[in-house]
Amino acid sequence: MARWEPNARERLVRSAVELFAEQGYEATTVTEIAERAGGLTKTTFFRHFADKREVLFAGQEIHGRIVAEAIAEAPASATPLEMVGLALDGLASSFTEDRRDIGRKLRTVVAHSAELQERSAAKRAALSETMARALRTHGVSELVADLAADLGVRAFYRAFDQWASSADSRTLVEYVPAVFSELKTAVSVLE
Template sequence: MELYAERGFDATTVAEIAERAGLTERTFFRHYADKREVLFAGATELQELLVRQVDQAPAGMPAMDVIGAALTAMATEMFAEGHDYARQRQAIIMANADLRERELIKFAALGAAVAESLRRRGVTDPAASLAAEAGIAIFKVAFERWVSDTGQRSLAQLMLDSMAELRLVTHPEELASDESSG
């Protein structure tokens, strides 16, 4: 992380990382599948947490409500890791095309895992996929705001906001008077 922040991702060699970490290049690749994985090590925990939330949601709850509850729960529990750390990591990721790719694959894996969890709840197949994708979209928007924001609002709150906005988009006939002000 230090080296990536100092000189950028591309300009950092695995040999340098290994040296700074006090181990061999060979050993580095035994811990991380590739150079990028250093930045995405926590993604699996995040996925497990989200899936657990969906699995444990009360039966009969509508799919999007389950998603919403899981997302806000994740936002509260998970991102105690710190706003600054998340921001630095995100800056590194956004500065490099390969890292952006890897981030997308992580999101996709998240979506797939959530969809599978929804299916376990009895949600039918297209609905499960679409609800999961919508959830990921909500998460992306909220997370992006949280990172680029000065840090005033909590990730959980931003998650709720972005969820409400998705409803506005897909249910335009429900809107009262919000259209002209947004």
């Protein structure tokens, strides 16, 4: 692969995940990632990512935008959980089947690094805050927006983990509503 080939960002992500899975996050250098991505340079890597940790969390801003737009476009009559459901549907549809293997490897890499676990938790919190902000903009009270967003983000990541670790043919779009429904049922029996 030559340096000029398209999709450098995607190639860097795939290379990083592969290398981290093979030799560990701490043992992998940016130079190795760039070289694995088809002879790219460190400079090219840093044009796309601030550091090697960020290569694993690429797309966070896109996910936030998807969630916010889905809630903004929800009908005025939608309940907070219906709006969250629409946001989750939009988010899940952005994950194509080729992301399953990346997700499987990524889960393992993150599980073995305290630094990456911390970054993953921050990413989840940011997605929840984006969702809650969009709900508040749609007229939902702060407390209800926060709770609905937290439930939605929990459902998404639980569904993602199930999807990434499964070998069945169901898509993430099929996993998310089922898990969201399970969590809503669980919440209803808390009283």
